[in-house]
Amino acid sequence: MGNIKGTQLAGVYNADGKLATLSISPGFRIHGEMVTKGGDKEYRIWDPNRSKLAAAIKKGLKNWPFAPGKNVLYLGAASGVTVSFISDIVGESGKVYAVEFSPNSMRDLLLRCERRKNVWPILADARLPETYSYVGQVDVLFEDVAQPDQDRILIENARYLKKGGIAMIAVKSQSIDVRLKPKDIYKRVLDSLGKHFDILEKLELDPFEKHHMFIVARKR
Numbered sequence: 001m002g003n004i005k006g007t008q009l010a011g012v013y014n015a016d017g018k019l020a021t022l023s024i025s026p027g028f029r030i031h032g033e034m035v036t037k038g039g040d041k042e043y044r045i046w047d048p049n050r051s052k053l054a055a056a057i058k059k060g061l062k063n064w065p066f067a068p069g070k071n072v073l074y075l076g077a078a079s080g081v082t083v084s085f086i087s088d089i090v091g092e093s094g095k096v097y098a099v100e101f102s103p104n105s106m107r108d109l110l111l112r113c114e115r116r117k118n119v120w121p122i123l124a125d126a127r128l129p130e131t132y133s134y135v136g137q138v139d140v141l142f143e144d145v146a147q148p149d150q151d152r153i154l155i156e157n158a159r160y161l162k163k164g165g166i167a168m169i170a171v172k173s174q175s176i177d178v179r180l181k182p183k184d185i186y187k188r189v190l191d192s193l194g195k196h197f198d199i200l201e202k203l204e205l206d207p208f209e210k211h212h213m214f215i216v217a218r219k220r
């Protein structure tokens with residue numbers, strides 16, 4: 001039985017000094033993560049070395065758009081590690097639309113998240129948002145795709161973000177241009193996003209993730 005306390009971020013707990021979420025699927029793990037009990041509840045330990053959102057929390061993230069009932073469009077779901085923690089946070093009344101274009105990763109995501117009824121897997125290219133228009137309008141747009149056109153992908157998908165909704169992106173400078181300094185790439189991305197969003201927060205994710213900047217922005 002762990003010592004578990006809530007934090008200032010809705011749905012995020014401190015379990016013996018580690019980040020954790022309350023599992024909506026007790027008894028089932030996603031990637032071999034540690035779990036701890038608090039009363040009759042099960043909490044999943046959220047490793048900042050495995051999830052850029054957890055790394056951003058460790059780096060002092062202040063803007064927190066996730067809460068029970070929120071709808072999230074997640075681009076670059078991979079096998080569903082971060083998706084599963086957001087699924088815990090938004091709970092049964094929320095939804096996570098999880099877009100991934102690799103069939104292998106999607107197969108793993110389907111297996112891992114099959115008990116999570118609030119995860120809607122979408123096998124699609126995030127560069128073609130018109131192929132998943134059924135997602136409607138969401139509260140949060142999250143992107144972690146490690147592509148050269150990361151900023152354009154976020155801007156194109158913002159059509160599904162409510163006005164005033166929050167976008168979060170983990171920018172990987174090495175995927176954009178290895179010849180340039182990360183700080184020059186971050187400036188370019190911030191300038192590009194700044195035309196469509198108000199930038200609220202920017203955090204370098206080092207030492208959890210090298211050459212990554214986590215940006216939080218509000219749709220105008």
Ligand SMILES: C[S@@+](CC[C@H](N)C(=O)[O-])C[C@H]1O[C@@H](n2cnc3c(N)ncnc32)[C@H](O)[C@@H]1O
Pocket residue numbers: 050051052075076077078079080081082083099100101102105124125126127144145146147
């Ligand atoms: C860094 S991994 C994401 C890790 C994941 N966000 C997590 O924290 O669990 C990037 C993922 O984006 C996917 N991806 C890259 N470009 C994409 C695109 N255009 N459309 C959809 N998925 C894409 C890759 O296949 C890969 O699985």
